[in-house]
Amino acid sequence: MTITKNLHNIKQELPDQVLLVAVSKTKPVEDLQEAYTAGQRVFGENKVQELEQKWSILPKDIQWHMIGHLQTNKVKYIAPFVHLIHAVDSLKLLKTINKEAQKNNRTINCLLQFHIADEQTKFGLSLEEAQQLLTSSEYLQLENIKIVGVMGMATFTNDTTQVRNEFKTLKSIFQQLKNDIFVQQPDFKEISMGMSGDYAIAIEEGSTMVRVGSNIFGSRY
Numbered sequence: 001m002t003i004t005k006n007l008h009n010i011k012q013e014l015p016d017q018v019l020l021v022a023v024s025k026t027k028p029v030e031d032l033q034e035a036y037t038a039g040q041r042v043f044g045e046n047k048v049q050e051l052e053q054k055w056s057i058l059p060k061d062i063q064w065h066m067i068g069h070l071q072t073n074k075v076k077y078i079a080p081f082v083h084l085i086h087a088v089d090s091l092k093l094l095k096t097i098n099k100e101a102q103k104n105n106r107t108i109n110c111l112l113q114f115h116i117a118d119e120q121t122k123f124g125l126s127l128e129e130a131q132q133l134l135t136s137s138e139y140l141q142l143e144n145i146k147i148v149g150v151m152g153m154a155t156f157t158n159d160t161t162q163v164r165n166e167f168k169t170l171k172s173i174f175q176q177l178k179n180d181i182f183v184q185q186p187d188f189k190e191i192s193m194g195m196s197g198d199y200a201i202a203i204e205e206g207s208t209m210v211r212v213g214s215n216i217f218g219s220r221y
Ligand SMILES: *Cc1c(COP(=O)(O)O)cnc(C)c1O
Pocket: 023, 025, 046, 067, 068, 153, 194, 195, 196, 197, 211, 212, 213, 214, 215
């Protein structure tokens, strides 16, 4: 299967309102170019240096999403161009993004990452932590960031019931934040969940954005 065919097949399965983020981490620029030629304009990367390098080479109408854990000292490298940062999980990181966005005279869209999986290692907030963050005076002063939704990763398991329940948890966190905190903010509408192995379930549970890598570009070695 070629990248073009893979993209075509996945696109056919996605409802219109679900955005496909093509996760191109570790893949060479030629692979991204093929996806671009096939019409793909939204790409996700998880390393700052790789993201910056691919951005500098590829066409400027691509929307670049930072999907991986982001260190505060690296925000400055992507602040001029990044379209959406998926994995924000602290006030400290938000403050840094705000500062770098301000320097670039722009607003940077962010998603709050939630810890929904069993695994200890995955990053993310709890609902309580998010509520605390979002009602803090420091957060309320940030004018150059906009939180447009939530993001989460399910446990890596064959147990589809568990995966489905974790996605349900993220959807319910989204709904509570929407009702309690973002009630006047229609831009808070994104739920980034679902990867190659579980995006079909994620869509059934309300995903608006799937992050698909290996099903498009082949497995990473
Ligand atoms: C790598 C990655 C993906 C894509 O994974 P695939 O299983 O290859 O589709 C999605 N989200 C995040 C955060 C990732 O790091």
